[in-house]
Amino acid sequence: MAPSTLFLSILVLAVAAYVIGRKRSYSVVGGARKLRELHSRPTYYGMLTALGCGIPALLILGIWQAFEETVITRLITAGLPENIRTLPESRLNLIINDVKNLVSGNIVSKEVDPAMQAAADHYTRLQSISHASMAVVCLVLGIMAIAIIRKIITPKLRARNAVETVTKIILVACSSIAIFTTLGIVLSVLFEAIRFFKAVAVTEFLFGLQWSPQMAIRADQVGSSGAFGAVPVFAGTLMISAIAMTVAVPVGLMSAIYLSEYATSKVRAAAKPLMEILAGIPTVVYGFFAALTVAPVIRDSGGLMGLDVSSESALAAGVVMGIMIIPFVSSLSDDVINAVPQVLRDGAYGLGATRSETIRNVVIPAALPGIVGSILLAVSRAIGETMIVVMAAGLAANLTANPLQTVTTVTVQIVTLLVGDQEFDSPKTLAAFALGLVLFVATLFLNIIALHVVRKYREQYE
Amino acid sequence: MNNEANQPAKRSNPGGLRVDRENRETVGEPFIEDPRMTCRNVDVFYGDKHAIINVSLDIGKNEVISMIGPSGCGKSTFIRCLNRMNDTIDTCRVRGQIKLDGRDIYDESIDVVPLRAQVGMVFQKPNPFPKSIYQNVAYGPRIHGLAQSKEELDEIVETSLRKAGLWDEVKDRLDQPGTALSGGQQQRLCIARAIAVSPEIILMDEPCSALDPIATARIENLIDELRHNYTIAIVTHSMQQASRVSQRTAYFHLGDLIEIGPTEIIFTNPKHQLTEDYITGRFG
Structure with a gap:
């Protein structure tokens, strides 16, 4: 039986288990009229039976699938000629x-070696044995589980509590996936970055003013200096993000204020x-x-x-990026401004405050944490944005404060470092990880600072 | 509807005989001598809904007038007309004439901003701004430019908090957030905030409905004291409260002003059957 069929069969078996468990709970108390004597409602007994039948069988299926290939490959290797x-x-x-x-039937151009053919046949045989035994084990396990749980269903069995515990475990498992993924990414970036810092000094990377990551692969190559001073790259990111925020924050915030405070509901429904x-x-x-346009x-x-503007300028990339992140600011800010209770506005109007005074002195301060949150989200979008900068800002790592010049950003450099054929242990490639790490640390600090600012200055209602 | 129209009903009803339930004419004494505010033939619509139907009444100087009636009868809507708070609701339209000291407050020449400073409002739920206690009270005087120096502002804040009976409780923590106070304190803070812009009339929309009996008693005492300097219109669900704090009472029913008169008469000898039903608990 193929694994997919087996998977479906286990699901069907679990459904059957649900029905069996539910029926059993009725029969142990003696009919629907005596249901009050049951500890839990019948559906929970059904759920418990289904979970008891399905989860172990699916776990076995998963583990079997994970290790099947390795084990079979070992056996094949052992069977190959000396x-x-x-x-x-x-x-x-x-x-x-x-x-x-050969096993999966991919076309092989040359004549098939008999030893190879034998090995392939062996592989097929082992695989079918493995699948068959896996099916037997899983299904037997499932059926046994049904039988056992059916036996232990009594009116006193705390089925609901058991089901809820299992549900909680599943929820915890799902939420830990995100956490562990983050942790894994951070660690892998960290370790690669450490390898990079073995080749290039940390101080040189952080404070060097020259970025030119071309390394000589052979000793006789020329013109490849390999300078890894990241300051110009970070300065470029900083400048483009700053330009983007200068565009996005005022425009986004003001459109949010218009949408939530001045626009009629019809306009808002269409414009948002x-x-x-x-x-x-x-x-x-x-x-x-x-x-091509801006x-x-x-x-x-x-x-x-009479200004000297290069055709790929930080200004063009920053302005377009700012336009892109306007909705991040406006939409989220609009939501938080709307969430400010009407009674606060009434209180200000009742004192004779005008609409703009009410917005400036009461609504915006009350909505401030949310607004800062939306701006932060926009900043992280701006820092992480790659495509616009690749196309509009250029690749040259100039250290300049002039927004009309070509600059480059961290993300663009990561892309150019990793595109194409690369040695994976040269400082050039590893530099990408170091850049990523610093970027990550920078955004982390930004978040912490913003969190602190919001906590300190927020005017909390209720 | 006018005063003459009500007279026959009053005279034909001498010995406890009540005006029939189906009759929606206002009975009692809606008009008084030397009023502060006069309302004539006021209609309010929310979209197509006719929320206030042809209401006429006067509000006198230094009196507390209470508006009672079952939920949805329009009493809150009515007092929100008195400082044009209904302007903030898009679908709301007001018709008729409301005059403050002889000036029509819905006239084009009247700006709502000074009007609302003159006719202050306290709301059902305590709604202090998410600012410090001091800033809450100082906010109104500041936007209206009532204080020229920090000392003047301090003085306004202190007097307002004293008038609202909150000064002794908060004088040592004026910089703490207003939202950290208890519900009753918050409501007195809102009253202080309203007083700080030196209004002449204070509208209170169920100011005690979110408070416990002790806090309610304090607010009621406060209302009684404020009466000497201000005119107060209060909406309340509690008939005991209306009888305790007000000199005149108006009973609203489904948008109609059914009966209005001196409080003791409304509660002891109502002339309309609907009023009788409501105050004896048969309806509402």
């Missing part, structure tokens, strides 16, 4: 791969989704909008004023 078995590991892996290809569409446009579209306009108008 001369193949003693090959170095990389060669052996290739042969095993060939065997697997329209603004949110901005957030749904793929960033690559913004990218060519920035590169950047030339900025360059031409700069030229008219």
